[in-house]
Amino acid sequence: MIRIAGLRKSYGSTLIVDDVSLTLPAGGITAIIGPNGAGKSTLLGMISRLLPMDAGTVTVDGLDVTRTPSDVLAKRLAVLRQDNHIAARLTVRDLVAFGRYPHAKGRPTIADENKINEAIAFLDLGALEHRFLDELSGGQRQRAFVAMVLAQDTDYVLLDEPLNNLDLKHAARMMQLLRRAARELGKTIVIVLHDINFASVYADHIVCMQAGRVAHQGQPETIITPEVLSLVYQLPVRVELIDGQRISIYYQEDRTP
Amino acid sequence: MSPSLKLGLGLLAVLALSAVSLFIGVSDVSLASLLSSADEDRPMQVLLISRVPRTVALILAGSGLAVCGLIMQMLARNRFVEPSTAGTVESASLGLLVVTLLAPGWPLFAKMLVAAVFALAGTALFMRLLAAVPLRSPYMVPLVGIMLGGVIGSLTNFVAYRYDLLQTLGAWTMGDFSGILRGRYELLWLSAGLTIAAWFAADQFTLAGLGEAFTTNLGLNYRRVLSLGLCIVAMATAVIVVTAGAIPFLGLIVPNLVSALMGDNMRRSIPWIALMGAGLVLASDIVGRLIRFPYEIPIGTVFGVAGSLVFLWLLLGRRRHFD
Numbered sequence: 001m002i003r004i005a006g007l008r009k010s011y012g013s014t015l016i017v018d019d020v021s022l023t024l025p026a027g028g029i030t031a032i033i034g035p036n037g038a039g040k041s042t043l044l045g046m047i048s049r050l051l052p053m054d055a056g057t058v059t060v061d062g063l064d065v066t067r068t069p070s071d072v073l074a075k076r077l078a079v080l081r082q083d084n085h086i087a088a089r090l091t092v093r094d095l096v097a098f099g100r101y102p103h104a105k106g107r108p109t110i111a112d113e114n115k116i117n118e119a120i121a122f123l124d125l126g127a128l129e130h131r132f133l134d135e136l137s138g139g140q141r142q143r144a145f146v147a148m149v150l151a152q153d154t155d156y157v158l159l160d161e162p163l164n165n166l167d168l169k170h171a172a173r174m175m176q177l178l179r180r181a182a183r184e185l186g187k188t189i190v191i192v193l194h195d196i197n198f199a200s201v202y203a204d205h206i207v208c209m210q211a212g213r214v215a216h217q218g219q220p221e222t223i224i225t226p227e228v229l230s231l232v233y234q235l236p237v238r239v240e241l242i243d244g245q246r247i248s249i250y251y252q253e254d255r256t257p
Numbered sequence: 258m259s260p261s262l263k264l265g266l267g268l269l270a271v272l273a274l275s276a277v278s279l280f281i282g283v284s285d286v287s288l289a290s291l292l293s294s295a296d297e298d299r300p301m302q303v304l305l306i307s308r309v310p311r312t313v314a315l316i317l318a319g320s321g322l323a324v325c326g327l328i329m330q331m332l333a334r335n336r337f338v339e340p341s342t343a344g345t346v347e348s349a350s351l352g353l354l355v356v357t358l359l360a361p362g363w364p365l366f367a368k369m370l371v372a373a374v375f376a377l378a379g380t381a382l383f384m385r386l387l388a389a390v391p392l393r394s395p396y397m398v399p400l401v402g403i404m405l406g407g408v409i410g411s412l413t414n415f416v417a418y419r420y421d422l423l424q425t426l427g428a429w430t431m432g433d434f435s436g437i438l439r440g441r442y443e444l445l446w447l448s449a450g451l452t453i454a455a456w457f458a459a460d461q462f463t464l465a466g467l468g469e470a471f472t473t474n475l476g477l478n479y480r481r482v483l484s485l486g487l488c489i490v491a492m493a494t495a496v497i498v499v500t501a502g503a504i505p506f507l508g509l510i511v512p513n514l515v516s517a518l519m520g521d522n523m524r525r526s527i528p529w530i531a532l533m534g535a536g537l538v539l540a541s542d543i544v545g546r547l548i549r550f551p552y553e554i555p556i557g558t559v560f561g562v563a564g565s566l567v568f569l570w571l572l573l574g575r576r577r578h579f580d
Contacts, residue, residue: 050470074476081470087334088466088521098464101475106460106524139447152475 001026002047002156002190007056009042014040018212020056027156028204029182031198032222035233038209040192041082041160043187044171047157047190048079048161060156071114074102078152080145082161082192092144093129096120099151119151122177135226138165150181157181159191164197175202200224208232224248267532271316274539278439279304281543283551306439314442315434315542315556316535319500321448323534324455324527326508326517329380331466331523332486333387336400336516339508340376340494343449344405346505348379349491349498350429351413352493358420365499369444373495379409380487432497432504433555434542445500452494452531457485459523462486466521504541504557506564507534513571 002024009017017039024030032040045051047058049065058065060077078099090098096119100112108116122127123143133141142165149157159178163171181187181200193199199206199220206223209218210232216223223229224246229237238249280286286308288294290300326339333343334377340346349449354377356368383402392398410430428436455462461482464472472479497503515526538556547556562573 040421048474050473069476070473070478071476074474077359079470079474084468084471085334086467087336088331088463088523089516090463090467090520090522094466094520094522098460098471098475101464101477149474 001061002188003057003059003228004043005057006022007043007046007052007058008054009039009046010054013092015212017046017053020212020214021216022207022214024188024190024207025205026061026188027186029191029202030205031180031199031203032190032192032207033194034200034208034209034215039212040209042207044079044158044160044190044192045081048077049073050079050081061213071102072155074152076154077156077158078149078154079158080149080160082164084145089132089134091132092125092147093120093131093135095133095144096129096151099153101154101248115151115153119147122150123147123236124173139167142166143170143174145175155186156188156190161192161194161195163195171198178202180251186247196224196229196248199249200248220246264528264532265527267536271532271536274536274543275312275316278315278539278543279308281546282308293294307437307559310439310442311437311542312436312539314437314445314501315538317442317445317449318432318497319507319534319536319538320453320531321445321497321534322504322507322538323511323530324452324508325490326454327491327512327521327523327527327530328462328486328490330512331462331510332470332483333384333398334466335395335398336513337395337509338402339506339512340380340490341503341505342399342406343383343402344379344409344508345376345383345490345494345528346430346503347406347409347413348496349373349376349495349503350426350498351375351379351409351416352421352495353429354413354417354426356418357422357425365444369495369499372499373492376495376498377487377491379405380491384487386482393525429498429502431555431557432502432560433557434501435553435555437501442500444496448493448496451489451496452527455489456524456527458482458485458489459527463521473483502557504538504560506568507560510564510567510571511537514567517571526545 004020007017007020013025020043029210031244034040042051046053055104063073065073078202093162097108097116099119100108100115104112120126123146125143125147133144142162146162160175166174175198178189182189203220206220207214208223208228215232224239226237226239235250240247240249280382284303286300286304288548293371329338329343330336349372352372353368356363381404386401386405387398413426417423461477464475464477465482465486469479472482511530515529518528519529541559544554544555548554
């Protein structure tokens with residue numbers, strides 16, 4: 001379980017995350033949604049100790065993320081941010097193998113090799129494993145990053161917009177795969193999503209942020225409603241039930257003359 | 258061919274170059290003259306006092322500078338950074354100049370340490386500049402480094418000019434191995450130790466090349482990795498500047514060539530970078546000794562010509578790789 005209490009962060013005089021207190025349940029997929037600048041990525045960064053916080057605490061299974069040694073935390077929690085600029089020229093397999101670093105410390109055992117193979121197969125990267133990252137498309141690279149984070153084999157996996165750069169097929173596959181990881185391997189997945197329909201269909205729990213605060217949270221049925229979404233995104237949103245899935249529709253003609 | 262077999266062949270090539278380096282020079286040193294007892298062992302003395310030290314110094318400096326270049330490229334996350342494009346060499350020279358003026362009686366080791374402290378400060382300043390000024394183009398990073406080096410270098414030049422030390426200064430920044438004799442290069446073994454230390458920490462530097470978020474996620478302290486890398490680079494650069502003088506662009510060309518061939522997993526690439534660094538430096542020195550025989554052209558000049566051609570080829574041919 002991730003417990004967040006009184007979390008605050010500002011850049012200069014701009015408050016990005018404003019006194020957020022939140023409990024994210026263990027197990028399942030929690031999606032964080034909200035408009036641009038709502039503080040989603042900053043929140044994820046602070047939960048995963050990548051960003052320092054101005055005030056507040058975050059504990060993961062009782063471990064305070066700012067006080068727990070980083071290498072201990074690396075076996076419990078894995079995080080992938082968006083916009084990863086990589087200077088080292090690595091093959092896909094090398095990158096995924098680095099996911100085992102917290103466990104293997106550079107001396108991978110057979111068990112580590114197995115985890116690496118599993119992660120590569122899980123993300124369908126077998127044919128690309130010896131290619132260099134700079135020779136791949138954005139989507140293929142994104143899958144390699146996610147494979148690395150899965151190879152880390154932590155209870156908690158935090159992903160910041162992992163569907164960026166992915167085409168429809170791979171985006172849907174990625175979400176199915178994350179759901180499988182949550183269901184079959186018992187992982188807790190926290191994911192910042194832009195596409196609210198993916199959140200609606202795949203998440204077990206949704207946190208909706210607005211202007212640095214948690215505006216709403218709960219099960220998808222309570223969040224994916226015209227009232228909540230229209231207010232949060234400041235745009236008329238319709239929600240239709242299609243094949244039992246709550247799908248938001250917000251594409252509209254520009255009616256201004 | 259298996260990777261270790263290839264590495265063995267590379268090692269053989271470097272050994273062959275070393276052998277050539279041992280037997281080239283004005284004084285006649287050959288297997289025959291070494292075995293004959295005439296000349297009161299003069300060939301053997303030349304070999305032990307001059308040729309062997311020079312060859313060892315070339316190998317140590319070449320591999321050290323090449324590995325330093327790679328470490329800096331990972332830490333700065335830019336392919337164009339190396340000790341001579343980040344103010345490191347200039348800072349080390351400034352430190353050496355300051356200690357030469359203020360404490361001329363200090364032993365060489367102490368002077369080297371002062372140069373290392375200056376090199377560390379200068380490189381840290383460069384890293385701070387990079388962090389403070391968000392640069393859109395990867396080509397801007399070495400420009401900032403070269404400008405910083407220019408500022409520090411002109412300060413050094415001014416002081417050297419005032420105290421009539423310009424010639425000495427030239428010897429530090431422009432590598433020349435003709436003055437290497439027994440008793441005047443041993444400090445370079447320290448650079449070998451640092452290269453090996455870098456190999457042990459190879460995974461950490463590769464991770465640093467993936468960025469702060471990846472490094473932290475995998476449980477490493479990014480600042481600590483950065484500090485470790487900068488200390489290794491500063492020490493090695495200072496050692497080389499104090500003994501033989503830096504060889505510009507070596508640390509840029511070798512890591513880029515190796516990266517193009519086999520990527521940047523440093524655990525795998527450091528042996529290759531060390532070998533290729535040593536090999537290129539040996540070859541350049543041999544060329545410099547032969548081209549105007551019996552006179553010598555400093556290695557910095559030879560390498561500057563050959564290196565800039567290779568660099569242009571890298572720049573134009575593999576542009577995608579840098580962006």
